[in-house]
Amino acid sequence: MSTDRGAGGTTPLTKSLLTDRLDLLRLSAADRRVSGLLVLVHLWAAAVPALTAVATGWLVAGLTGAATGRQTVSAVAWPLIAVSALLVADEILTSLGRTLEQYNAGLIDARIRRRVRRLAMAPSSMAHLEDPVFADEAARASDVGEGRVRSPGTAAVGQLRLCFRFLGALGSAAVIAVSFSPWLAVVLLVVCAVNRALIRRWWVHLAEVRDERESMRRRAEYWSDVASTGPAAKEVRLFGLHEWVVRRRTHELLAWAETIWSARREILRQQGWIALLAAIAAGSALLLPGLAAARGDLSASALMTVIVAAWGVFQIASMGREAFDIEYGLGAVRALERLNTTQHGIATSAGTDVQQAGEPSATPEEGAPATLRTEGLVFAYPGSQHRVIDGLDLTVRSGEVLALVGHNGVGKTTLIKLLSGLYLPTAGRLLVDGRPLDAAGASAWRKRVAVVFQDFNRYPLSLADNIALSAPEHRHDKEGIRAAARRAGVDVLADRSPDGYDTLLSADRTGGTDLSGGQWQRVAIARAVFAVEHGRDLLVLDEPTAHLDVHAEARFYRQVVAEVTGATVVLISHRLSTVRQADRIVLLEAGQVTEQGTHRELLDDGGEYARLFRIQAARFTDTGPRTGEKEAAR
Numbered sequence: 001m002s003t004d005r006g007a008g009g010t011t012p013l014t015k016s017l018l019t020d021r022l023d024l025l026r027l028s029a030a031d032r033r034v035s036g037l038l039v040l041v042h043l044w045a046a047a048v049p050a051l052t053a054v055a056t057g058w059l060v061a062g063l064t065g066a067a068t069g070r071q072t073v074s075a076v077a078w079p080l081i082a083v084s085a086l087l088v089a090d091e092i093l094t095s096l097g098r099t100l101e102q103y104n105a106g107l108i109d110a111r112i113r114r115r116v117r118r119l120a121m122a123p124s125s126m127a128h129l130e131d132p133v134f135a136d137e138a139a140r141a142s143d144v145g146e147g148r149v150r151s152p153g154t155a156a157v158g159q160l161r162l163c164f165r166f167l168g169a170l171g172s173a174a175v176i177a178v179s180f181s182p183w184l185a186v187v188l189l190v191v192c193a194v195n196r197a198l199i200r201r202w203w204v205h206l207a208e209v210r211d212e213r214e215s216m217r218r219r220a221e222y223w224s225d226v227a228s229t230g231p232a233a234k235e236v237r238l239f240g241l242h243e244w245v246v247r248r249r250t251h252e253l254l255a256w257a258e259t260i261w262s263a264r265r266e267i268l269r270q271q272g273w274i275a276l277l278a279a280i281a282a283g284s285a286l287l288l289p290g291l292a293a294a295r296g297d298l299s300a301s302a303l304m305t306v307i308v309a310a311w312g313v314f315q316i317a318s319m320g321r322e323a324f325d326i327e328y329g330l331g332a333v334r335a336l337e338r339l340n341t342t343q344h345g346i347a348t349s350a351g352t353d354v355q356q357a358g359e360p361s362a363t364p365e366e367g368a369p370a371t372l373r374t375e376g377l378v379f380a381y382p383g384s385q386h387r388v389i390d391g392l393d394l395t396v397r398s399g400e401v402l403a404l405v406g407h408n409g410v411g412k413t414t415l416i417k418l419l420s421g422l423y424l425p426t427a428g429r430l431l432v433d434g435r436p437l438d439a440a441g442a443s444a445w446r447k448r449v450a451v452v453f454q455d456f457n458r459y460p461l462s463l464a465d466n467i468a469l470s471a472p473e474h475r476h477d478k479e480g481i482r483a484a485a486r487r488a489g490v491d492v493l494a495d496r497s498p499d500g501y502d503t504l505l506s507a508d509r510t511g512g513t514d515l516s517g518g519q520w521q522r523v524a525i526a527r528a529v530f531a532v533e534h535g536r537d538l539l540v541l542d543e544p545t546a547h548l549d550v551h552a553e554a555r556f557y558r559q560v561v562a563e564v565t566g567a568t569v570v571l572i573s574h575r576l577s578t579v580r581q582a583d584r585i586v587l588l589e590a591g592q593v594t595e596q597g598t599h600r601e602l603l604d605d606g607g608e609y610a611r612l613f614r615i616q617a618a619r620f621t622d623t624g625p626r627t628g629e630k631e632a633a634r
């Protein structure tokens with residue numbers, strides 16, 4: 001994903017004021033009925049200031065008339081009822097409006113989050129999910145942050161409210177124009193609009209500062225999670241890290257907050273301009289009609305009408321959170337647009353899954369397990385220049401069991417992610433059944449692959465569901481689930497639990513239980529076996545015996561790998577006892593194949609594989625430790 005976005009990985013928040021506003025208004029119409037009701041409530045709210053001004057003037061006229069004995073009691077009662085009714089109705093409708101706004105904002109936010117999820121799932125490979133720019137933009141767009149300060153929904157409903165507030169100010173200005181002076185009405189409107197524009201500019205600046213610091217906030221949140229969530233809690237307690245983690249979190253949080261507060265302090269320093277403009281507006285609204293009344297050119301009732309109406313005009317210069325909600329939430333909308341453009345770019349530059357999934361490149365040859373060939377394959381992780389895979393040429397024949405071995409970090413897992421279509425090569429080609437695999441075919445290809453990753457998932461579901469998840473359309477195949485469980489050696493778990501295959505594998509759910517690391521690994525193997533039994537024709541096993549005891553490891557090849565008939569198998573293991581029976585063993589070094597052959601051939605060659613094997617074997621012989629240590633030291 002491109003990072004060419006200026007500071008903080010963002011484009012400027014404003015594209016065009018009008019387009020921005022229209023985008024937000026469109027967004028606010030997420031649900032026609034709710035937004036229709038909101039419009040009615042806002043219309044009422046817009047009319048209230050002008051109506052209150054007129055009713056107050058009427059009340060004052062009634063009161064002064066009653067005082068001089070020229071008016072009856074009803075001349076005071078009716079305007080009093082009108083003013084009270086306006087106030088009560090305003091209270092009720094304001095509460096209703098707030099509830100509707102919250103509901104509408106929730107609908108809009110949920111819709112945006114769904115779009116972000118779709119965008120995250122859209123590209124063929126998963127490289128973008130490890131891209132910090134994508135992570136920041138997704139966080140900006142879907143407001144996953146603490147306190148929900150950035151919400152497209154809040155921005156959209158705020159924008160709708162603001163439009164009607166302007167309408168209300170126009171209504172109040174019209175009352176001033178009719179009751180006193182069109183000039184005063186215009187001046188008040190202009191001064192308040194300028195005031196608002198100044199405030200808005202500062203909020204935009206603050207929103208940009210927050211945007212640029214998004215990754216700082218994510219770091220602080222990470223340490224919050226470490227301090228309080230389950231997976232890290234064991235180590236945090238055991239190593240007594242709690243205070244250190246809290247200090248680290250506080251440090252990160254303060255560093256982030258300081259940048260925001262310094263922007264806020266800057267804004268506060270400039271508030272003098274706002275105060276001056278507000279003083280001009282308030283002064284002219286009170287002074288000019290006041291002087292006219294003193295001269296006898298304006299009645300007391302008209303004076304009150306003008307003053308109350310002026311209050312209505314001031315509403316558009318208000319300093320409330322609304323401006324921040326709008327500007328900051330708008331940043332979320334812009335982030336969504338950027339995600340849209342970039343993800344669409346990725347999809348279209350390589351062809352979208354939707355358009356081209358199932359292209360011939362990923363079509364299996366008549367019933368035969370997959371054949372894979374890499375030609376000059378190169379891969380570097382996003383944002384890194386380091387070629388983890390560096391010009392790799394390898395053929396995996398249909399139906400063979402190929403083992404990948406090599407030192408830590410040479411790129412074995414990376415290679416199987418490429419072979420499985422999870423990443424696309426930086427250069428070179430991967431051919432599946434003789435045809436080049438591109439983004440278009442990757443999605444269809446992945447449907448032919450079953451993988452047990454080193455960091456396999458542990459789903460808080462039943463044992464049966466944990467196995468059947470690899471082919472959910474066959475989850476009613478009870479016999480298939482049992483067969484996969486038997487081969488992976490997890491049938492004993494079902495046998496000794498009263499709930500059998502319905503046993504819930506989650507200790508934090510009522511009636512649930514947890515498994516050991518080795519038992520979970522067997523469940524992951526059963527899951528992959530189940531997928532192969534339902535048609536997947538490449539089985540990839542990354543360190544499948546890492547958690548298994550010696551008995552289970554010894555049985556693994558015989559019961560799982562040797563039993564696979566309809567699939568090609570790629571197996572990674574540091575335990576050379578696990579891979580020695582493979583049809584072919586490939587040694588990777590520095591992202592390339594440096595040795596390959598059967599176990600016997602590689603031992604006879606006396607290369608690096610033979611050396612590694614001797615080190616491991618020596619550990620189990622009497623004279624072993626010394627020989628092994630010497631070998632390791634070489």
Ligand SMILES: Nc1ncnc2c1ncn2[C@@H]1O[C@H](COP(=O)(O)OP(=O)(O)OP(=O)(O)O)[C@@H](O)[C@H]1O
Nearest residue numbers: 130381384388406407408409410411412413414415
């Ligand atoms: N998501 C990632 N982003 C950037 N670099 C990565 C990423 N994952 C792995 N790497 C780097 O790629 C290199 C190869 O990693 P890989 O996991 O493929 O090695 P491996 O051979 O499977 O190692 P091991 O035997 O320890 O499992 C390492 O140098 C690692 O630091």
